[in-house]
Amino acid sequence: MSETTGILAIVSGFSGAGKGTLMHELLSRYEGYSLSVSATTRKPREGEMDGRDYFFIGREEFERMISEHAFIEYARYVDNYYGTPKKYVEDQLAAGKDVILEIEVQGAMIVKQQYPDAITVFVTPPNAAELKRRLEGRKTEAADVIAGRLKRAGEESELMAMYDYLLVNDDLQESTKKLHDIITNAHARMNANGEFVSRIQRELRAM
Ligand code: ADP
Numbered sequence: 001m002s003e004t005t006g007i008l009a010i011v012s013g014f015s016g017a018g019k020g021t022l023m024h025e026l027l028s029r030y031e032g033y034s035l036s037v038s039a040t041t042r043k044p045r046e047g048e049m050d051g052r053d054y055f056f057i058g059r060e061e062f063e064r065m066i067s068e069h070a071f072i073e074y075a076r077y078v079d080n081y082y083g084t085p086k087k088y089v090e091d092q093l094a095a096g097k098d099v100i101l102e103i104e105v106q107g108a109m110i111v112k113q114q115y116p117d118a119i120t121v122f123v124t125p126p127n128a129a130e131l132k133r134r135l136e137g138r139k140t141e142a143a144d145v146i147a148g149r150l151k152r153a154g155e156e157s158e159l160m161a162m163y164d165y166l167l168v169n170d171d172l173q174e175s176t177k178k179l180h181d182i183i184t185n186a187h188a189r190m191n192a193n194g195e196f197v198s199r200i201q202r203e204l205r206a207m
């Protein structure tokens with residue numbers, strides 16, 4: 001078994017920045033990642049699958065999960081609830097997997113308090129006009145929903161400086177590699193190598 005523990009990587013970014021696309025690329029190009037599947041009260045978009053993209057659940061079930069403390073965090077985003085189920089994340093980290101949470105800013109801050117060693121990455125397109133183009137080009141939301149998401153992006157931009165890493169998603173392939181490198185490098189941090197440190201200390205004491 002590996003001596004390094006799994007890295008918890010929190011990825012946030014404006015709606016339409018390309019987070020979902022990046023996650024898909026990362027998982028198809030590289031081994032060893034576990035993507036946490038959130039629960040949401042939002043309706044599925046065309047092509048989205050229950051259990052793969054989200055657990056699509058009703059408001060009542062979401063509230064029951066809140067009362068059972070089944071979420072690491074949950075947040076209201078525009079008109080819906082989104083939450084990170086606790087069990088999957090803890091099981092995967094314990095198994096030494098790198099776990100990615102693709103969540104919005106409020107949730108990211110709550111997770112960071114509970115898991116201080118987590119790394120945080122903020123994804124943005126190169127400029128605001130491109131964000132609008134991507135949101136409109138996706139053709140999954142009506143104009144009023146897009147307006148709500150752009151307004152939310154403005155609010156989120158006030159908090160993006162709190163993140164450890166900035167990822168400007170211009171060229172998709174390049175950005176995917178950068179994200180992989182950020183997470184890979186996190187494995188070299190001293191606080192991710194507690195077991196190695198303890199072992200070599202033990203070995204040296206025994207010499
Ligand atoms: P998010 O998950 O952040 O809301 P998506 O992954 O759904 O964003 O991407 C929004 C739109 O932008 C999609 O139509 C996607 O194909 C496109 N897109 C994603 N990444 C890039 C990129 N690097 N360059 C150009 N378009 C992109």
Ligand code: 5GP
Nearest residue numbers: 015038074075077082083084102103104107
């Ligand atoms: P979308 O509706 O576009 O899939 O997601 C809307 C926003 O909710 C995105 O910013 C996404 O990162 C965020 N989100 C998805 N799952 C979770 C979650 O479990 N918790 C939190 N706090 N945000 C989430």
